[in-house]
Amino acid sequence: MSLLLSPRPIGSVLIANRGEIALRVMRTCARLGIRTIAVFSDADAQAPHVNAADEAIRIGPPPARASYLDIDAILSAARQAGADAIHPGYGFLSENATFVKRCEAAGLIFVGPSARAVEQMGSKIESKRIAAAAGVPTVPGYHGDDQSEATLAREASRIGFPVLIKASAGGGGRGMRRVDDAADFATALAAARAEAEAAFGDGSILLEKFIMNPRHLEVQLAGDRTGNLVHLLERDCSVQRNNQKVLEEAPAPNLPDSVRAKLFDAALKLGRTIGYDSAGTVEFIMDRDSEEPYFLEMNTRLQVEHPVTELVTGIDLVEWQLLAAAGEKLPLTQDKIRARGHAIEARITAERADLGFQSATGRLLTVNAPHGLRFDSGVETGSHVSLYYDSMLAKLIAQGPDRAAALTRLGTGLSELTLLGVPTIQPFLRDAVRQPLFAEGHATTRFIETAFPDGWRPNVDELRSLRAAACVVWAELDGAEPAAHWVNPWQRRSAIRVTAAVRPAKASLHLADEYGQADAEVLVNRDGIAVELDGVSFDLGRPFIEGGEIKLASPSGRPFIALREGNVVSIAREGLSLSATIRLRIEMPREHGSLEKSGNAIEAPLHGVVSQLHVALGDTVERGAPVMQMEAMKLIHTLRAQVAGRIDQIRCSVGDTVPAGAVLIEITPNETEEKT
Numbered sequence: 001m002s003l004l005l006s007p008r009p010i011g012s013v014l015i016a017n018r019g020e021i022a023l024r025v026m027r028t029c030a031r032l033g034i035r036t037i038a039v040f041s042d043a044d045a046q047a048p049h050v051n052a053a054d055e056a057i058r059i060g061p062p063p064a065r066a067s068y069l070d071i072d073a074i075l076s077a078a079r080q081a082g083a084d085a086i087h088p089g090y091g092f093l094s095e096n097a098t099f100v101k102r103c104e105a106a107g108l109i110f111v112g113p114s115a116r117a118v119e120q121m122g123s124k125i126e127s128k129r130i131a132a133a134a135g136v137p138t139v140p141g142y143h144g145d146d147q148s149e150a151t152l153a154r155e156a157s158r159i160g161f162p163v164l165i166k167a168s169a170g171g172g173g174r175g176m177r178r179v180d181d182a183a184d185f186a187t188a189l190a191a192a193r194a195e196a197e198a199a200f201g202d203g204s205i206l207l208e209k210f211i212m213n214p215r216h217l218e219v220q221l222a223g224d225r226t227g228n229l230v231h232l233l234e235r236d237c238s239v240q241r242n243n244q245k246v247l248e249e250a251p252a253p254n255l256p257d258s259v260r261a262k263l264f265d266a267a268l269k270l271g272r273t274i275g276y277d278s279a280g281t282v283e284f285i286m287d288r289d290s291e292e293p294y295f296l297e298m299n300t301r302l303q304v305e306h307p308v309t310e311l312v313t314g315i316d317l318v319e320w321q322l323l324a325a326a327g328e329k330l331p332l333t334q335d336k337i338r339a340r341g342h343a344i345e346a347r348i349t350a351e352r353a354d355l356g357f358q359s360a361t362g363r364l365l366t367v368n369a370p371h372g373l374r375f376d377s378g379v380e381t382g383s384h385v386s387l388y389y390d391s392m393l394a395k396l397i398a399q400g401p402d403r404a405a406a407l408t409r410l411g412t413g414l415s416e417l418t419l420l421g422v423p424t425i426q427p428f429l430r431d432a433v434r435q436p437l438f439a440e441g442h443a444t445t446r447f448i449e450t451a452f453p454d455g456w457r458p459n460v461d462e463l464r465s466l467r468a469a470a471c472v473v474w475a476e477l478d479g480a481e482p483a484a485h486w487v488n489p490w491q492r493r494s495a496i497r498v499t500a501a502v503r504p505a506k507a508s509l510h511l512a513d514e515y516g517q518a519d520a521e522v523l524v525n526r527d528g529i530a531v532e533l534d535g536v537s538f539d540l541g542r543p544f545i546e547g548g549e550i551k552l553a554s555p556s557g558r559p560f561i562a563l564r565e566g567n568v569v570s571i572a573r574e575g576l577s578l579s580a581t582i583r584l585r586i587e588m589p590r591e592h593g594s595l596e597k598s599g600n601a602i603e604a605p606l607h608g609v610v611s612q613l614h615v616a617l618g619d620t621v622e623r624g625a626p627v628m629q630m631e632a633m634k635l636i637h638t639l640r641a642q643v644a645g646r647i648d649q650i651r652c653s654v655g656d657t658v659p660a661g662a663v664l665i666e667i668t669p670n671e672t673e674e675k676t
Contacts, residue, residue, distance in 0.1 A: 002033055007327030008109055010034060010085045014078045015053070017089030018068060019378025020394060021302070022049035025087050028318040037081040039074060041067035043386045048378060055081055062388045068092045069201070071099050075106050085109035085325060087318075091390065094301040095122045095169070111325040113223075113278040113300050120274050121298040124168045125206050131295045134273040136266045139285060139294040141208035153185050155207055162210035165189055167196030167203075173243030174199040174635070178210055187626055187638070194612065194629065195636035211287050211294075213444045216240065217252055218283040219267035220309045222317070223276045224324040230334045231264050232309050232317075239438065239447045241357045242635075246425070246448075247432065248305035249344040250312045253403055253441025259291050266295060279306075279321045288444050304347065304395070307374060311343035311399040342403040344410050346429045348419070349391040353428035353456045354515065359391045359632050361607045365421035365563050365570055366549065370413040373398050385422050387607050387632045387657070393424065403441065407433060418561050420570040420577055423514055428456045430575040458515060462576050467511055468531040468538040469552050469560040470569040471520050474582040475507070475529055476542060513580040602639050602665040608632030610656045615665070619647045627665055630658075645669040 003010040012035040015022045026036045026049070038053035043062035050056045057077040060067035067073065069092055078086055086103050088094035094112065097119035103110040112118070121127045125143040132138050141163075142155035156163045156179065165188055167175025175196030177188040193203040220232040236252035237245045252260075267282035280300045284293040306317050315337070320330065351357045364383045369375035377394035379385070385393065396413050400406035414430040435451040437443055448456075509520045520533040531538045543552045543562070552560040554573060562571040570579040612629040621627060621641045630637045649666040652658055 003322060003326040003328070006323075008325065010109060010322060010326050012037065012081070012083045013085045013087050013111065013322075014039065014074070014081060014083040015049070015087050015089060016068070016074045017087075017092055017094075018044055018047065018049055018389065020376050020392065021089035021091075021304075021378070023052055023378060024376055025089060025318055026052050028316055028322070032319065032322065034322070037077070037083050039068070039077050041388070043384075043388055048380050048383065057081060062386065064092065064388060065201075071096075071102055074099075075102060075108075078106070078108055083108065085111050085322075087111040087321070088301065090299075090301050090304060095299065097122055109325050111278075111321050113276055113280060117274045117276055117278075117280075118300045121280075121300050122169060123204075124166060124297050125204070127298055128206070128295070130273060131270055134269050136270050136295045137292065139208045139211070139296065141206060143206045147204055149186060149189060152189060152205070152207065153182070156185055157182060159207060159209050162212075164208045164210045165192045166206050166208060167192065167200060168206055169196060169200040169202035169204065173240070175203075175205065176243040191626075191629070191636055191638050198611070198631060198636065211285055213288045213446050214238075214285045215252075215288060215444055216245075216283070216285055216296075217255070217263060217293060218281050218303075219263050220303070220306070220317075221267055221271045221276060221280050221282060222320050222324070222330060223271060223278060223280075224330045225277050225327055226329050227275075228330045228333075229268060229271050229276060230330060230332070230337060231267055232313050232315060232337055233339055234260060234263050235305060235308060236443075237305060238443045238445050239432065240445050241353075241448055245305065246347055246429070247344065247438070247443075248308055248347075249342065249403075249406075250308040251339055251342065256291060259286070259293065262291075263293055266293070270295070270298065276300075278324050279317050288442075304392070305345055307376060307395065307397045308343040308345050311374070311397060312339045312341060313337060314340060341399055341401045342406040343397060343399040344403075344406050344433075345395050345397040346410060346414060346433070347392055347425075348394045348396060348417075348429070349425050350385045350393055350422050351391050351425050352423050352514065353425045354458070355605075356455065357425065359387070359606050359608075359635065360423040361385050361387050362422040364393075364419065365565075366418055366561070366572075367394075368418040368561075369394075370396075370416035373409060373413040375417075387609070393419075393422075407439060415558070415575045417575065418572050418577075420561070420563055420572055421579065424577075427458055427576040431456065431459075458576055462574070463515060463578075464518075464534055464536055465538065465554075466560070466571055466573060466576060466578055467513070467518055467580060468520065468533050468536075469540060469554075469573070470513075470562065470571045470578070470580045471509055471511065471522050471531050471533070471582060472529045472540045472552055473543050473550055473560075473562045473564055473569045473571060474509070474567070474580075475522050475524060508585040509582055510585045511580045511582050513578040515578060519585065600643060600645075600667050600669060601663045602627055602641070602667070604630065604658045604660055604662045604664055605637060605639070606630070606632050606660045608637065608658065610652045610654055610658060610664070611636065613650065613652075613654055615647045615650070617647055617650060621645065621647065621667065628652075639664070641667055643667055643669045 014037040029036045036053045038056040039059045040050045059073040093099040100110045100115035128138045128143045162180045165177045175192045177192045179188045197203040216238045223229040235250045237248040239247040283296040286293040350360045374397040379393045398410035505524045523530045550562040560573045608630040611631040623644045645667040648668040652664045
C-alpha cells in the first residue's frame, strides 16, 4: 500500500541508524514503495546499509556522539535528501524526546510515539512514578530527584544489598551495575554514571532492589493516532549477559495464563495512561517462584527482539509504525491478534564468551547464513567490526509449530551458520539452547551463571578437532591458488623430514588461536594427511575448493569450512570457529621484552579507547583498586590493580585508542605483596 495519500503522507524515510536495524527498516519501506535514505559515519562508508539505500549521506566521523547522535547532522541530511519522515531504529536517538521535537519542528514525521510519551517513559525514574500512579506494580527502589552520592548511598542501604544501579535514560544494559556490598557502591555508581553519560548523554540513575532469580518478561504494544491501542502478546527475554539480552522468544514458556493476563492488563493500562501511539514495549521482572510481575521500564521504540513477535503474529511491526506515523488506523483489532506457533531469536554478537563476553573487533572473512531461518544481519563478508558501536552483528530467528520444533530449528541453524574472521558468541549460543534449563523453558536472568558455573569454554574434543583440521588446511590445498606471499611448507627442506618416497613427509607445527596454543605433528603421504595433536591422532583427507571456500570432509557430520591468508587459517565446523596462526616450530619468533603476566602490568582487555585514568605516576594503590577506564562498543570497562604497590609507568593517555593486549600501566608491587 502507498502512504502518499495518508493524512500525513510519507513517500521517503531517512533511517537515523546503522547496521541490522537500518536494513530491517529498508526492507519494509521497499515493500511499501517508500524511498529510503541512509546516513553513515566514516567508519560505515562501505557498510551494507549504505549500499542498500536509495540514497546515502555522510553525517560525521566514527564516534557516535559526532555522527549518529548528532541531531543537527541528521536533520541536515534529511533536508538535503528531501525526506518526509525519520525512522530512528533502536538505540542512538530513538528514545530522545529532544530529537522528536526537533524533527517535528523541522516539518518531519517522526516514525515513533509522541515527544510527550518518549519524555515520560524515557526517564526510568519518571516512568516508574507514572506506572505507580496508574496502579501498575513497580520494583521497590529509589527514583528520586536527589542524585547526590550521599543520598544514593543512603537509599541503597535502606533498600538493602544487593541493589541494582540503573541509568535513568536509555536501555540495553548500559549504565547498569549490581552492587552486593556498601563498600563497592561509590565505584559502581561512578562507572554506571560514566557509561550512561557516554551512551545517552544523561548520567542520572535510579536504584532498585535486586531480585535474585527473576524472569524478564515484556509485552509488545502498538497504538495509533486515532486512540487505538492493542497488545501483540508477550516475550520472554530472561537469558542475558552483562544485563543485555541474548536469547528471546514468544510466547513465554511455562507462563500461567493468570500471569499473562496481568502482564497484558498492566501494559495496556500504562499505554492508555500516556496515550501511546506507536510500537513500544513494556518490560516486567518477576521472581521465578512468584506470579506477581513488577514493571521495569517502557521502551518507546522498536525492540531488537521484535522478529519473534512478527513471526508468531504475522504482523510487520515496522509497517505498523509507518502506518501510525502516517495517521492511519491499525489494521487489526485486539480480537484479531492471535499467536501462531513459537519463535526464538539468538543475538549474534562480536564477543568472546570464554572471556566473560568481552567485545571483539576485526574483519569478517565469511558470513554464510543457514537456509530456512530468518537472518537479520547488518554485516556481510568483508564487513569490518569496529570498536565504535554495539557488538551485535546479526540475529538468527527460528519459528516452529511449537517450542520444541522452534528450538530444534534454532539449534540446527546455529550449527550451520558460518562466521569467520571475528570471534562471536555463536558457539556459546549453540551450547546454551541445548542446556536442559533453557530447553525445558525454565531459564531466568541467572541462566548463564547456573548453566555455566565456571564460565563457558569450547568443548575440548571439538576444539582439538578444529585445530587439527586447520593444520591440514595449512599443510596442503589441492587445487588452490596460494597467496602471493605464501611459500609451500613442503618445499622448504630445512623444516621437513622426508625419509623415503614411500614414507610420509613430516613437519612439527605450532598453532596459536583465540583459545590458546598447541603443538602438532603433521604427516603427509599419498593417501591423505594425518595430524597428531595433544596426544590424539586424526586421519583426515585433503582439502578442496568449493564455492570460493576451502572445505575438508569431517569423519562425522558437516565438513570443515576454512579460509587461509598466509599463515593464518580461519576455520569453522558445527558452530565453533577459530583463527589460527600456524608456523613451523623451528620458525617460532623469540619472545623479546614482553612482560610476564604477573599482575604487575595492566593490559588492555580489548581494542578500545582510554576514557579515564584514576591514578598518576607515583601513586600507591591497593589490590583491586580501579586504576583506569576503557570504552569500547558503548560499554565502560573498569581496569583494576591486581597487586598492591606503586604506579611505576603509565603508557597511555585519555583519548588514546589502544589494541587488545597493550600494556597500559605498570605497578611495582609492595615488598609484602612480592613475598605472598
